[in-house]
Amino acid sequence: MSDVKTKVIEMKQSSADAKSVLKAAGAGLLSFLFGMAKLFGLITPAGAGFTGGVPFRYLLTAAAGAVLGSWISPGLMGSGYSTVLVLVLAGVRTVLQKKIQKRMKPLFLGIITFTICEFFGILYAMFQNITGLSLILLVLEGLLAGTFAYFFALAGQGISARTRQNYTSAELAGFGVSAVLALSAVSGQNILHLNLGVMACVIFIFIAISRFGLVGGSVSSILAGMALCLYSAEMLEFSGLLVIAGFLAGAFAPLGKYGFLSVFIAVSTFALFLLGAPILLTYRLIDIFLATAVFVLLPSRLLNRISPKENGALGQSAVESEPGASARLSFASAAIQDLESELREVSAKFAEIDYSNISAIYDSVANSVCRDCPRALICWQTEYSSTMDAFNPMSDTLRQQGGVQENSLPDYFRERCCRTEEFCRQVNSYFQDFIARQNAKRQLSDTRRLVFEQFHSMSELLTEVSEEFGSISGYDEGTAKRLLPLWRKLESVPDQILCPVDEEGRTRVEVYTARRVKHSPVELTEAVSEAAGREFDLPSIASAQGKVRLTFQEQTAYAIEFSAQQSCFRDNEICGDQCEYFMDGRGGAYLLLSDGMGNGKRAAVDSVMTCSVLKKLLQAGFGVDSAVRTLNSALQVRSIDESVSTIDLVRIDLYTGNAEFLKAGAASSYLLSHGELKQISCASLPIGILQGVAPERSRVKLNRGDLLVLVSDGASCNGEDWIGQELKRMASRSADEISCALCRIAREKSEEGQQDDITILTARLTD
Numbered sequence: 001m002s003d004v005k006t007k008v009i010e011m012k013q014s015s016a017d018a019k020s021v022l023k024a025a026g027a028g029l030l031s032f033l034f035g036m037a038k039l040f041g042l043i044t045p046a047g048a049g050f051t052g053g054v055p056f057r058y059l060l061t062a063a064a065g066a067v068l069g070s071w072i073s074p075g076l077m078g079s080g081y082s083t084v085l086v087l088v089l090a091g092v093r094t095v096l097q098k099k100i101q102k103r104m105k106p107l108f109l110g111i112i113t114f115t116i117c118e119f120f121g122i123l124y125a126m127f128q129n130i131t132g133l134s135l136i137l138l139v140l141e142g143l144l145a146g147t148f149a150y151f152f153a154l155a156g157q158g159i160s161a162r163t164r165q166n167y168t169s170a171e172l173a174g175f176g177v178s179a180v181l182a183l184s185a186v187s188g189q190n191i192l193h194l195n196l197g198v199m200a201c202v203i204f205i206f207i208a209i210s211r212f213g214l215v216g217g218s219v220s221s222i223l224a225g226m227a228l229c230l231y232s233a234e235m236l237e238f239s240g241l242l243v244i245a246g247f248l249a250g251a252f253a254p255l256g257k258y259g260f261l262s263v264f265i266a267v268s269t270f271a272l273f274l275l276g277a278p279i280l281l282t283y284r285l286i287d288i289f290l291a292t293a294v295f296v297l298l299p300s301r302l303l304n305r306i307s308p309k310e311n312g313a314l315g316q317s318a319v320e321s322e323p324g325a326s327a328r329l330s331f332a333s334a335a336i337q338d339l340e341s342e343l344r345e346v347s348a349k350f351a352e353i354d355y356s357n358i359s360a361i362y363d364s365v366a367n368s369v370c371r372d373c374p375r376a377l378i379c380w381q382t383e384y385s386s387t388m389d390a391f392n393p394m395s396d397t398l399r400q401q402g403g404v405q406e407n408s409l410p411d412y413f414r415e416r417c418c419r420t421e422e423f424c425r426q427v428n429s430y431f432q433d434f435i436a437r438q439n440a441k442r443q444l445s446d447t448r449r450l451v452f453e454q455f456h457s458m459s460e461l462l463t464e465v466s467e468e469f470g471s472i473s474g475y476d477e478g479t480a481k482r483l484l485p486l487w488r489k490l491e492s493v494p495d496q497i498l499c500p501v502d503e504e505g506r507t508r509v510e511v512y513t514a515r516r517v518k519h520s521p522v523e524l525t526e527a528v529s530e531a532a533g534r535e536f537d538l539p540s541i542a543s544a545q546g547k548v549r550l551t552f553q554e555q556t557a558y559a560i561e562f563s564a565q566q567s568c569f570r571d572n573e574i575c576g577d578q579c580e581y582f583m584d585g586r587g588g589a590y591l592l593l594s595d596g597m598g599n600g601k602r603a604a605v606d607s608v609m610t611c612s613v614l615k616k617l618l619q620a621g622f623g624v625d626s627a628v629r630t631l632n633s634a635l636q637v638r639s640i641d642e643s644v645s646t647i648d649l650v651r652i653d654l655y656t657g658n659a660e661f662l663k664a665g666a667a668s669s670y671l672l673s674h675g676e677l678k679q680i681s682c683a684s685l686p687i688g689i690l691q692g693v694a695p696e697r698s699r700v701k702l703n704r705g706d707l708l709v710l711v712s713d714g715a716s717c718n719g720e721d722w723i724g725q726e727l728k729r730m731a732s733r734s735a736d737e738i739s740c741a742l743c744r745i746a747r748e749k750s751e752e753g754q755q756d757d758i759t760i761l762t763a764r765l766t767d
Contacts, residue, residue, distance in 0.1 A: 027054055028061030035069020037185030039230050043141040044075030044082060046181045049148025051089045052113030055156045056097050063090040085120050092116055106153030114146025151177035176223055183227035195287055201227060202291035205246045209253050209260050217250020238284055241268060261292055361430040362391045369423050403428040472500045476507050479532045486531045490519055509552040528552050540585035542619035551585025556654035559766045560589050563736040565743040567758040576603025577712045577759035578611040584618055587655045593648040593761055595712045606645040624662060628695060647695060648710050657702045664695040667716050670727055672707040677724045707731060708763045714756030715746040735762040
């Protein structure tokens with residue numbers, strides 16, 4: 001019996017030894033990866049940071065991996081500097097460990113790493129006479145190495161803490177930083193223009209979505225975007241694309257693997273072609289498809305092993321039920337804001353460096369034309385000042401005429417230069433390159449602003465979704481269970497039925513289905529109300545990619561009597577204005593009017609797009625701010641022609657009567673309440689003109705019987721006073737009668753025929 005026990009103990013010891021060897025090898029491989037990681041293509045602080053923060057038992061393999069990585073991919077200071085620094089770090093840690101003889105805290109390891117890196121870096125700078133930007137980068141490298149050591153130590157602490165059921169927020173941050181640096185390191189590896197880092201980032205996002213749903217997709221895409229930006233500023237616009245695609249794919253996680261994969265690929269493809277799909281971005285699309293294929297081939301058993309301890313709150317069910325979901329989304333929003341700020345700062349720093357100074361043309365010409373000229377010594381040493389002064393008037397000639405000819409050269413060159421023909425040819429060639437770089441710089445600036453706009457939109461969206469989750473106090477599972485067999489009987493098997501309860505105790509029924517709805521809204525409302533034991537209003541119905549969502553809200557305190565009338569400009573068959581009236585399923589009624597630039601078909605394209613996009617986004621649960629910002633970006637890149645449209649939007653809370661007005665370049669609106677007329681105006685620009693959009697807002701409390709009128713500028717082009725007067729005179733009429741009468745009067749008031757399309761929206765708050 002004792003022999004059997006001895007063999008079992010030996011087998012366990014052998015297994016433990018094998019695991020220790022594998023972990024040490026893994027630490028060495030990670031360190032090798034971090035040693036190759038170059039941030040912004042210049043500095044390599046991750047290798048030293050990992051050596052400074054790795055658990056002591058893996059220090060030897062970590063140091064060896066960092067040294068090897070630095071020789072494979074040397075940084076700004078060279079492989080020799082990185083090697084000596086890593087060895088010094090490992091030596092100091094060994095001495096300290098023998099003296100302290102206990103685990104050192106992450107903060108202490110970070111401080112030690114920072115101190116050693118900065119001290120060693122300053123000595124190196126003194127001996128090598130390093131100054132200027134290189135010195136600043138050397139100091140920055142030491143600071144980042146210390147910071148990374150702290151986060152690596154936190155990650156190691158979290159992995160080692162097997163007895164605890166939850167990770168601390170600091171340990172989660174350590175995991176996040178480690179993932180960012182690992183992905184950034186892989187991003188430096190290319191095979192036939194295909195980027196292994198991009199593939200790794202996409203697979204990382206897919207795994208996070210498959211295990212943690214919406215929040216997993218949001219957080220992982222942010223981390224992947226940060227990793228790519230750290231690798232190279234050229235990845236900026238693609239990083240923004242990943243953040244958007246990852247979030248939207250995470251939102252569709254309940255559809256399963258192929259559902260969220262389809263959403264991710266569709267969004268990525270659309271965004272890449274929206275950006276013009278240059279050749280490098282086309283390669284990124286191939287990266288995405290290859291990464292998708294790899295993820296699909298991953299065995300399910302491997303994916304199932306990836307699970308949190310007890311903080312599984314990141315999963316999809318937790319987003320629907322845990323109050324912590326709101327805080328997590330709010331934090332993700334703040335993280336995107338931080339990322340946007342950091343990227344803006346980095347972009348500003350790079351913008352300060354003028355890589356395309358026109359004087360560089362003359363340096364290049366001197367090197368190529370004058371290098372072997374017999375007069376080079378005279379021109380560039382004896383008469384250096386005169387030669388340089390002769391270049392100055394040539395700049396004006398280049399900008400005005402686009403090039404220089406022999407007869408337009410300054411007198412100095414015509415009299416002294418013996419190679420004027422070659423001189424002109426080289427100047428013109430380098431000037432064309434200069435112009436191309438300037439144009440590329442402007443295009444990059446425009447793209448950068450658009451990407452920043454998308455970061456801001458994503459941050460706003462996460463904030464709004466966070467507020468949405470925060471307003472949910474719980475879920476009525478009993479009602480959902482009663483509605484499930486009812487829906488199966490009436491329609492078909494739904495994808496999901498949710499019954500969230502808000503802070504006011506009001507229940508909402510959300511039905512998600514992929515089948516066409518067969519029964520009328522009235523029939524469905526009656527059936528749902530009877531099964532739930534409470535009265536509901538007619539549903540808000542939204543659709544996207546073949547999916548349908550019906551939202552039944554508890555009966556509201558108010559209703560809307562709505563009417564719209566339009567008159568086309570002259571003999572046009574199509575009106576350039578577009579209007580919509582719809583519900584959001586959460587007690588909100590929307591009045592929307594958009595006037596496209598001009599009239600007829602051209603204006604209709606912009607106004608229809610404006611109303612269609614806003615309606616779809618608002619019904620899908622987007623907030624007004626992020627919806628308008630997203631629409632503004634879409635109009636700017638929709639075509640090479642200018643796309644401009646106004647927004648006149650009113651949201652009325654049918655539970656409270658509170659109304660919020662949002663205007664962007666729209667005409668005045670009119671509110672008649674208890675016989676008093678109020679005119680609501682704005683001075684903001686239409687959307688689609690500027691990168692940033694700032695519509696004007698105002699709030700009003702509506703009462704039962706109040707009358708609201710929205711008009712396009714075609715109705716007010718001959719004055720506005722008459723609208724208020726007519727509105728008071730017709731106050732007792734129905735909404736339909738008022739809109740018809742106002743539209744007819746607006747046509748009659750045009751002195752020389754109708755000047756523009758006319759649209760009148762009338763809404764009255766009723767019981």
